[in-house]
Amino acid sequence: MTINVLIAGINGATANTVVVGTTLGVDRELTGGSILASLDPEQLTQFPSIEEIRFAGWDIGDGGDALDVAKKYDILPSSVLGRADAVPVNVYRPAVTAHDVEELAGALPILEAQDQVQGVRDNIKQFATASNSPSKSIVVYLAAPGKVVDQDVLDWNEGDFEVAIKSNDPRITSGMIYCYSALSEGCGFIDFTPTATLEIRALRDMAERLRLPIAGRDGSTGQTLLKSVIGEMMRNRSLKVDGWYSTNIIGNNDGLVLSRRDHAEIKTADKMDVLIPVLGYDDFDHVVDIRYYRPRGDNKESWDAVDFSGWHNQKMSFRIDWMGRDSILAAPLVLDLVRLVYRSMELERGGFQAHLDIYFKRPLGKGWRPFSHMYNDLKEQVKADSMN
């Protein structure tokens, strides 16, 4: 069995790191940062292995061989990049250039929504046909962060959505096109980005009706992950958080896109919303600031200053300085998600996969809960799925 993984944004830093790091990686290197790798290996025998994955995708940027792209990013170590002369990958164009990414799309023509859907569906079919063994396909959305969408759009039912596609409604976003096309072609869909795609009723209903798994949104790789763990500890220790000040400096293309206020709005909201459900109260100050700072590149730095009160209301504080490599932290999570979603496809478990909430900043399954609870949910479901 083969897993066809088609990534929207395949030339981006995260996707390219996934593709090249997986293709050129050796066993031990591929477990660092994976949540699945921390579980009992006996329970993973029913899950596909990383070797069964083949990659393709779409991008609006300039392409080239994936290894050349990786060398420009300089994210993976040179010892890995030196293991091959090329990493050829199918990059499909013209890609989706819905209105939300018009300004990022450069000279590419803006197609009617129906034609964008048809193009994506054709590519998914083409790639599956080229597979030598029986295969299932999963679409992973790793393109630019989306903009906020109207409540009306979130409430669209399947019929409304069809009408919107046919009439080329300007509120249709790139994420919606990929998701709708993926589900129409019987694929699972993972949204690793801050976009409102999977909050749209029509797409959720479609996934449930077709028994196709969906998972999102916005991968939790650094600061939010820390908040979910440290917040849980503060709550269990009855240390009252009075304020949490978070800054992020990031110098990659994602940081550049996020420096546009309309693209940052969802990301900031995703980062803000973790603390209330984890702490169990909302009477504290919470500031989240994201800044593009080119010299930092993909090596994001985030600072957190936390003010809290203890016995007799005495005030204290602590600081965290997280220096994470964004794509290195994200890539193993994307691979985990692909393997987990694939297993859900085999079991025909459609709709949101609540056991995957641990992977996201805005978990759309059961919502935010302390990290240890989400870890437990994952562990239990993997155990159950290993017996099926």
Ligand SMILES: NC(=O)c1ccc[n+]([C@@H]2O[C@H](COP(=O)([O-])OP(=O)(O)OC[C@H]3O[C@@H](n4cnc5c(N)ncnc54)[C@H](O)[C@@H]3O)[C@@H](O)[C@H]2O)c1
């Ligand atoms: N790396 C992480 O730690 C992390 C964590 C959470 C979320 N994310 C999200 O994942 C996404 C990817 O991050 P990145 O650092 O790789 O960003 P990136 O800017 O390097 O890559 C995005 C890629 O998507 C392409 N693209 C944009 N619109 C497209 C479209 N409509 N169709 C096809 N391609 C399109 C761009 O050309 C670019 O190559 C971002 O939305 C980011 O916010 C990343």
